[in-house]
Amino acid sequence: MDPLLELLHQNATIARGDLAKMxxxxxxxxxxxxxxxxxxxxxxxxxxxxDPEKIDADAVTAFIEVSITPERGxxxxxxxxxxARFDEVKSCWLMSGGYDLAILVEGNNLREIARFVxxxxxxxxxxxxxxxxFRLKTYKQNxxxxxxxANAERLPxxx
Amino acid sequence: xxxxxxxxxxxxxxxxxxxxxxxxxxxxxTDVISLGIGEPDYVTPWRIxxxxxxxxxxxxxxxxxxxxxxxxxxxxxxxxxxxxDISYDPRTEILVSVGVSEALDLALRALLxxxxxxxxxxPSYVSYNPSVSLCYGKPVPVSTSADxxxxxxxxxxxxxxxxxxxxxxxxxPTNPTGGTIHATDLKPIADLCRRHDLIVLSxxxxxxLVYDGAEHTSIASLPGMKERTVLLNGCSKSYAMTGFRVGxxxxxxxxxxxxxxxxxxxxxxxxxxxxxAAIEALENCRNEVVAMRNDYERRRNFVVNRLNEIGLPCxxxxxxxxxxxxxxxxxxQSKDFSLRLLKSEKVAVxxxxxxxxxxxxxxxxxxxxxxxxxxxAMDRVEEFVGKHAQS
Numbered sequence: 040m041d042p043l044l045e046l047l048h049q050n051a052t053i054a055r056g057d058l059a060k061m062x063x064x065x066x067x068x069x070x071x072x073x074x075x076x077x078x079x080x081x082x083x084x085x086x087x088x089x090d091p092e093k094i095d096a097d098a099v100t101a102f103i104e105v106s107i108t109p110e111r112g113x114x115x116x117x118x119x120x121x122x123a124r125f126d127e128v129k130s131c132w133l134m135s136g137g138y139d140l141a142i143l144v145e146g147n148n149l150r151e152i153a154r155f156v157x158x159x160x161x162x163x164x165x166x167x168x169x170x171x172x173f174r175l176k177t178y179k180q181n182x183x184x185x186x187x188x189a190n191a192e193r194l195p196x197x198x
Numbered sequence: 199x200x201x202x203x204x205x206x207x208x209x210x211x212x213x214x215x216x217x218x219x220x221x222x223x224x225x226x227x228t229d230v231i232s233l234g235i236g237e238p239d240y241v242t243p244w245r246i247x248x249x250x251x252x253x254x255x256x257x258x259x260x261x262x263x264x265x266x267x268x269x270x271x272x273x274x275x276x277x278x279x280x281x282x283d284i285s286y287d288p289r290t291e292i293l294v295s296v297g298v299s300e301a302l303d304l305a306l307r308a309l310l311x312x313x314x315x316x317x318x319x320x321p322s323y324v325s326y327n328p329s330v331s332l333c334y335g336k337p338v339p340v341s342t343s344a345d346x347x348x349x350x351x352x353x354x355x356x357x358x359x360x361x362x363x364x365x366x367x368x369x370x371p372t373n374p375t376g377g378t379i380h381a382t383d384l385k386p387i388a389d390l391c392r393r394h395d396l397i398v399l400s401x402x403x404x405x406x407l408v409y410d411g412a413e414h415t416s417i418a419s420l421p422g423m424k425e426r427t428v429l430l431n432g433c434s435k436s437y438a439m440t441g442f443r444v445g446x447x448x449x450x451x452x453x454x455x456x457x458x459x460x461x462x463x464x465x466x467x468x469x470x471x472x473x474x475a476a477i478e479a480l481e482n483c484r485n486e487v488v489a490m491r492n493d494y495e496r497r498r499n500f501v502v503n504r505l506n507e508i509g510l511p512c513x514x515x516x517x518x519x520x521x522x523x524x525x526x527x528x529x530x531q532s533k534d535f536s537l538r539l540l541k542s543e544k545v546a547v548x549x550x551x552x553x554x555x556x557x558x559x560x561x562x563x564x565x566x567x568x569x570x571x572x573x574x575a576m577d578r579v580e581e582f583v584g585k586h587a588q589s
Contacts (some may be wrong), residue, residue: 042496057573060503061496195546196221196234198324198373 100174105140216552234546238438253474266294290451298445308456314364319350320554348377352386371404374562376515406436504576519566543578
């Protein structure tokens with residue numbers, strides 16, 4: 040991966056001036072390259088990684104396995120894109136194996152998700168079946184461990 | 199009671215480490231950003247720690263073979279073959295030690311007779327000089343300088359060779375200067391060693407941490423050098439495993455045998471679970487090493503760019519995780535600089551003089567620290583240098 044992307048992937052808030060120093064580039068070059076990545080949609084956006092349980096204890100995340108009927112010509116794309124458009128759907132992937140789509144759904148409470156599944160998702164023509172699995176606890180979110188290991192003390196001066 | 203009567207003369211004669219004095223001052227202070235460490239800021243990669251836990255679960259808690267477990271010695275042989283293109287027989291030519299420090303001590307004890315001279319390049323790791331003295335040897339320093347990017351030159355070594363010269367101690371990449379040496383510069387040094395019949399002790403603990411696409415070359419890989427080189431390496435720096443204490447020596451069988459004699463009576467063996475962890479590190483952690491090295495390289499760029507901007511000229515080190523800026527523009531001696539910087543700005547760096555006389559005028563700044571801390575530390579150094587800039 041381009042080191043610039045790698046750094047932004049680790050921490051998107053890092054200042055352009057610091058990026059420039061770390062990569063031995065000028066701030067202008069950094070700006071240009073980031074703009075190009077944004078235009079080419081290599082960088083899709085910037086988000087804070089939040090611990091959902093700290094914001095709202097009732098918030099619910101569900102992982103739903105969806106089986107759909109592929110269509111002649113488009114395969115799974117048309118249906119998958121239609122499902123992905125729902126705001127509740129945070130991620131949507133076509134999977135190999137026993138089902139077709141895996142979707143990650145977030146809602147403010149259990150009822151919201153139940154309604155989404157029964158009223159929206161299941162009723163989409165071509166959806167054959169769904170299996171909904173609810174998150175019980177989060178241990179790692181987008182590469183971030185939630186239980187930060189106590190930073191082991193290092194001696195301040197060593198040879 | 200006058201205890202100096204009881205302490206051996208050669209121990210009394212060894213001065214206290216400059217780092218130790220400094221450490222004691224730092225310890226009394228809070229909120230210090232330390233660039234004084236000599237180890238990675240990473241915790242050991244999880245899969246290595248997990249291997250150590252698994253080893254303990256399986257009850258691997260006893261002694262191992264004095265030389266180290268056969269599996270680890272095989273892993274070391276494969277690793278060295280892959281990285282340095284030298285073949286060592288894991289049965290007779292590899293010894294696992296408690297860190298490179300022990301391996302170096304073993305090598306010196308195995309090789310030196312009283313009065314034998316060991317040539318080494320300064321600024322150097324703090325233990326080389328006293329380790330040689332403790333083995334009744336005579337340490338013979340050769341200076342290296344920033345204009346030569348802290349490479350050691352064959353002609354400078356040649357100048358100090360005497361009939362008593364027994365060994366040449368090399369450390370590239372170098373702690374504290376970050377200096378590296380190219381294969382073309384190693385060749386005349388290898389020629390010299392063959393001509394004067396010197397054994398080379400090559401401490402290559404930082405060999406994984408080289409930047410700008412540079413390749414590390416071990417002097418042992420040069421023609422005719424394997425038979426007169428003790429190659430020292432370990433897991434501490436490349437795999438962030440300092441606390442595991444795993445180092446190793448690769449050398450001709452008779453030298454390993456001699457080192458093993460001392461090791462078996464003094465130490466017995468390296469920790470069993472640490473050896474298990476080291477196998478995981480050497481066999482399966484290429485990605486982790488590369489990721490850490492890439493990260494160090496970016497931090498190096500940041501720190502070197504900032505130091506030069508601040509007005510402390512700093513060559514860009516091509517290895518290790520140390521920057522070695524020249525602090526003479528402040529008009530301060532390196533010890534003064536470090537103490538004042540610590541007291542007024544709470545940033546700890548190590549005075550270059552702790553690494554031998556040629557280190558005077560420099561300080562060692564370790565960039566194996568998180569970016570946020572490095573940024574803050576550089577801002578504080580800037581503030582400090584601003585106050586002390588000579589008009």
